[in-house]
Amino acid sequence: IIYSSIVYPKEILKLNLPSIIATYTVNQIPPWPNIIVNNKKVSKMAADFFLNKGFKHFGYCGFDYFPWSQERSAYFNTEIRKAGHAAHIYKKPKSKIYNMWKYEQDSVKNWLKSLPKPVAVLASNDLRGQFILELCKTSGLNVPDEIAVLGIDNDKVVCSISSPPLTSININYQKAGFEAAQLLEKLMNGQKSQKQQIIIEPTTIITRRSTDTLAIDDKDIATALSFIRENANIPLQVDEVAQEVLISKRTLQRKFKKSIGHSIGYEIKKTRMEKIANILIETDRPVYRIANELGYNDCTNMVRSFRQFMELTPQAYRRKHK
Template identity: 40%
Template sequence: MRIPDDIAVLGVDNDETICRLSEPNLSSLNQNIEQGGYDVAQLIDRIIRDPATPREDVMVMPTHIVTRQSTDIYANGDQHIAEVLKYIHENIREKISVDELVALVPLSRRLLETRFKKSMGTSIYDYIIQTRIEKVAQFLCEGMSVSEAALELGFSDIKNLSRMFRQLRGMTPSEYRRHVLHPER
């Protein structure tokens, strides 16, 4: 099987060395290890203060997926949709129009949109927006500012970006960045 053409592969722990040495580079769940450390320290403090404190598991929840080549496109049985997905992911930093995508495959616009929606469960336009917002979230998790992430992805209007981000993520990009980078606050 070819990765990511036939199957997408996602790892855990986001160990940069392992992820970058894999061919193709491995996408991975990023876990909030720092917050887990704080939670363990609080548990240890409670146990030291009161040895009768019940022991409990400390859960470290994932914060986001760090997308690399192993999931850049989703495994898709429709080769035309796979080609469109690949183009979207390779060119996500550019403005992509549906007409550009129609030119890639031997399908009419209507047929492409119908097959895409059936395969992906969303419209092409919404998929592009969701993918761009996911990329913004990834950049924010990597420490970029909102304006840097917006610039990197060609968003000319930060207010529009914030509105779309809030619709999809339930918070503004600044709130998301603060939440991911400083969860204890």
């Protein structure tokens, strides 16, 4: 397996050995099988995540010289435009001076300050997301209230040491690694491969403090959503949400449906199922323990609800996505 991080590996490929390419600096290297990320799905997941939070201003900050970053930028912009908005794409100035760390920092700082607020920014990967968070801190920009930041890769070390902790799209690199190993074994045994791509799929978004905000104009809806998310680990009832907002259940149901597009009950269930999914991916806790922590009287009830919503049992979801 060849991982091309800096240069095109021409000399190695001339040896004509069984190879699978995981390239960083070019799109693909035919005719060998290539490992690639489904950037279209990644970008759609990011756009949907921000749109569901009510954002109307969006940004993308990546690297002009990497094809995978350019792809994510283009797909993200397309999805945002479909929703009737536009994404502000960071473009590094062409002068070579901006290759220097100090000047690159200044350029991104100025871009962040220029964005309309509140704004949702997708970073091309977690390292770029951490970089953006650091610049927001030194620029006096509040995260997540002024700028919500979403990374890609779910690198647990990078996300956890970021300040605030970085929300990120989890990519199933482990599954792709197993597929690549199986394919390489076949190639080494002299079998020809019909598979020219190993697609790495995103699985879910692991939410952390960097996106813990809502850009909802209606204060009642914003209060309801915040209350639901803050209480995702208890079996919340619609009546309790209405009591927190201090309006009638009927009025809140009507406003919620108009603003969010579905019922309060569905939002409660969705939030609970996403909470379970995050725990399954982020930890090795037994399913029965998760059910107990989230207030289920019977583990079977949680498993049934999760399966209905995710179309997989908790165990199968963990095996597929972790």
